[in-house]
Amino acid sequence: MESIIETKDLTISFGGHIAVNQVSVSIPRNLFTSVIGPNGAGKTTFFNLLSGQLNPTVGKVFFKGENITKKSTVERTRLGIGRSFQITNVFPNITVLENVRLAIQSREKVRFQMIRHFTYYKKFTEEALNILNTVLLSKRANALAANLSHGEKRKLEIAMLLALDPELLLLDEPTAGMSLEEVPAILEVIENIKKEGNRTIILIEHKMDMVLGLSDQIIVLYNGELLAQGNPEEIMDNETVQTAYIGGESK
Amino acid sequence: MIKTIQKSTWIYIAVAFMLVLLPFFKDERWFLFLMIQVFTFGIFAMSYDLLLGYTGIVSFGHAMFFGLGAYSIGITLNFLESTFMNLFLGILLALVLGGIVAFFAGILTLRLKSHYYAMLTLALASLFLVLAEKWRSVTRGSDGFTFRIPELPGPLQDHRNLVVYMFCLVSMVLIFFGLRRLTESPLGKILVAIRENEGRVESLGFRIMPYKVIISVVSGVVASFAGVLYAISIRFVGTNVFGIDVTLDALLMTIIGGVGTLVGPIIGAGIIEFAHHYLSDLSDVHWIFERWIILFGIVYILAVIFFPAGIVGTLWHKLAKRKHKKQEMKQKTSDKLAS
Numbered sequence: 001m002e003s004i005i006e007t008k009d010l011t012i013s014f015g016g017h018i019a020v021n022q023v024s025v026s027i028p029r030n031l032f033t034s035v036i037g038p039n040g041a042g043k044t045t046f047f048n049l050l051s052g053q054l055n056p057t058v059g060k061v062f063f064k065g066e067n068i069t070k071k072s073t074v075e076r077t078r079l080g081i082g083r084s085f086q087i088t089n090v091f092p093n094i095t096v097l098e099n100v101r102l103a104i105q106s107r108e109k110v111r112f113q114m115i116r117h118f119t120y121y122k123k124f125t126e127e128a129l130n131i132l133n134t135v136l137l138s139k140r141a142n143a144l145a146a147n148l149s150h151g152e153k154r155k156l157e158i159a160m161l162l163a164l165d166p167e168l169l170l171l172d173e174p175t176a177g178m179s180l181e182e183v184p185a186i187l188e189v190i191e192n193i194k195k196e197g198n199r200t201i202i203l204i205e206h207k208m209d210m211v212l213g214l215s216d217q218i219i220v221l222y223n224g225e226l227l228a229q230g231n232p233e234e235i236m237d238n239e240t241v242q243t244a245y246i247g248g249e250s251k
Numbered sequence: 252m253i254k255t256i257q258k259s260t261w262i263y264i265a266v267a268f269m270l271v272l273l274p275f276f277k278d279e280r281w282f283l284f285l286m287i288q289v290f291t292f293g294i295f296a297m298s299y300d301l302l303l304g305y306t307g308i309v310s311f312g313h314a315m316f317f318g319l320g321a322y323s324i325g326i327t328l329n330f331l332e333s334t335f336m337n338l339f340l341g342i343l344l345a346l347v348l349g350g351i352v353a354f355f356a357g358i359l360t361l362r363l364k365s366h367y368y369a370m371l372t373l374a375l376a377s378l379f380l381v382l383a384e385k386w387r388s389v390t391r392g393s394d395g396f397t398f399r400i401p402e403l404p405g406p407l408q409d410h411r412n413l414v415v416y417m418f419c420l421v422s423m424v425l426i427f428f429g430l431r432r433l434t435e436s437p438l439g440k441i442l443v444a445i446r447e448n449e450g451r452v453e454s455l456g457f458r459i460m461p462y463k464v465i466i467s468v469v470s471g472v473v474a475s476f477a478g479v480l481y482a483i484s485i486r487f488v489g490t491n492v493f494g495i496d497v498t499l500d501a502l503l504m505t506i507i508g509g510v511g512t513l514v515g516p517i518i519g520a521g522i523i524e525f526a527h528h529y530l531s532d533l534s535d536v537h538w539i540f541e542r543w544i545i546l547f548g549i550v551y552i553l554a555v556i557f558f559p560a561g562i563v564g565t566l567w568h569k570l571a572k573r574k575h576k577k578q579e580m581k582q583k584t585s586d587k588l589a590s
């Protein structure tokens with residue numbers, strides 16, 4: 001199976017603490033991979049290494065066969081790696097709509113246009129509203145992002161990622177902190193992307209039912225190390241995983 | 252959306268038109284002069300707002316662009332003949348110099364943490380101040396020098412102050428509309444995003460540096476032009492144009508008027524200039540009124556405590572809240588009707 005992103009001995013240490021330790025994985029293209037592991041296992045740090053927020057102490061990252069270890073976040077985004085953040089990371093004092101519109105603007109490469117009024121790009125606004133609709137946030141389009149509830153901010157994160165329309169989507173606990181009624185809609189959004197079949201998704205998630213329902217492949221991190229990698233059945237039957245990682249539903 | 256933009260544009264045009272008529276009703280010299288100061292500092296404060304309000308860049312040496320502009324035009328008209336050709340040349344020199352200095356200050360420091368820009372601009376402004384003091388053959392040191400502006404044709408020469416007034420007013424209005432368009436362009440939206448969350452802008456796929464350098468250059472060029480107008484209006488250049496209080500004035504005008512609003516800094520300039528004028532008159536009553544810097548400190552602290560969004564910012568918030576309430580009411584009534 002062709003891989004879209006691959007890591008080789010990926011390692012990062014903060015001071016003396018090794019948060020990700022010699023992780024070598026290969027993520028198959030257009031499939032759904034989940035990353036699980038107890039709190040502090042290094043999942044978010046692993047994402048940060050993939051998306052370029054952090055540079056590894058040792059090891060390499062390959063995207064579509066190209067070594068991108070030295071590439072910046074900006075370059076990686078332009079190559080087609082998009083992510084949502086576990087700790088909400090939006091533009092607080094502008095509207096929800098504007099947050100999403102900026103992502104579309106980036107995708108459409110409208111970077112240095114300073115003569116035209118932004119409303120000239122009507123399609124961006126329309127598309128942003130559509131995306132907000134799919135994540136059930138269109139009612140809040142004109143609110144400042146800072147005034148959203150925690151769950152709404154999670155939806156905005158997802159909306160911004162969808163707007164960027166990357167080939168590889170890194171989702172860091174997209175439904176954490178949402179109320180139970182809100183989760184199905186977000187799940188549906190994720191399922192729809194999966195169904196289209198031309199996107200690769202990597203999901204960090206604690207909710208095991210969600211992980212088992214969606215994943216083609218599961219990666220288990222434990223203390224920064226790769227504990228296991230395989231399809232859901234293999235992971236569920238894996239004894240090391242059973243003993244080491246009982247924290248599955250701890251959140 | 253488009254409708255509200257047009258509405259505000261009409262308001263601005265109406266105000267500008269009133270300002271055109273104003274000197275025909277009140278043409279005392281001191282008043283015209285004060286209004287000219289408001290226009291020039293309005294432009295200067297707008298250029299400061301581009302950095303502080305829109306992009307979140309703090310500059311402590313913005314006076315250097317102002318001073319560069321003032322000296323460029325002064326020196327040109329002093330050493331060359333005072334003709335319109337040379338006036339134009341001086342303005343061109345001011346804009347180019349302002350742009351170049353802003354460009355290098357930008358690429359040198361804007362990739363570093365934000366306070367480096369504040370510190371470098373402060374250092375550069377002090378450097379220019381020293382240069383202006385020491386390079387006596389060109390600048391006449393701390394004495395400064397007067398210069399002549401070209402003679403106007405025919406009867407206009409008798410109304411020179413009025414002509415300068417109109418020139419400054421038209422400049423301010425054009426620059427305002429130009430900068431407003433810039434801030435409402437796709438690029439302007441990215442600037443605001445940089446102010447809000449730099450890291451997120453990068454993870455959306457925009458490089459930060461080019462934007463900071465672009466806005467630094469635009470701001471430097473506009474500030475330099477404000478310096479040109481200032482020098483033309485008083486026909487004198489002295490080292491005070493590089494002074495820290497010039498920067499502090501811009502800062503205060505922007506904060507009082509409302510950061511990130513563009514029209515706020517103009518209003519702020521009006522308030523500060525008029526306050527300056529009337530308070531200096533009160534210096535016979537008490538010496539404190541002469542100590543502008545003390546008053547400045549007090550006003551500044553009060554503004555930050557009670558008006559963190561500035562006058563215009565506070566007004567906008569109020570308006571937005573009202574609109575919001577109206578919408579909610581509408582929503583409620585339509586919900587009721589539906590059920």
Ligand SMILES: Nc1ncnc2c1ncn2[C@@H]1O[C@H](COP(=O)(O)OP(=O)(O)OP(=O)(O)O)[C@@H](O)[C@H]1O
Binds near residue numbers: 041043045
């Ligand atoms: N920038 C940093 N500096 C120092 N230590 C860090 C940094 N980022 C993460 N760590 C540490 O690395 C370890 C892994 O953190 P990480 O956030 O990747 O865990 P996680 O698996 O995402 O956990 P959770 O399920 O709670 O989100 C933790 O011990 C954390 O304290």
Ligand SMILES: [Mg+2]
Binds near residue numbers: 043044045086
């Ligand atoms: Mg995490």
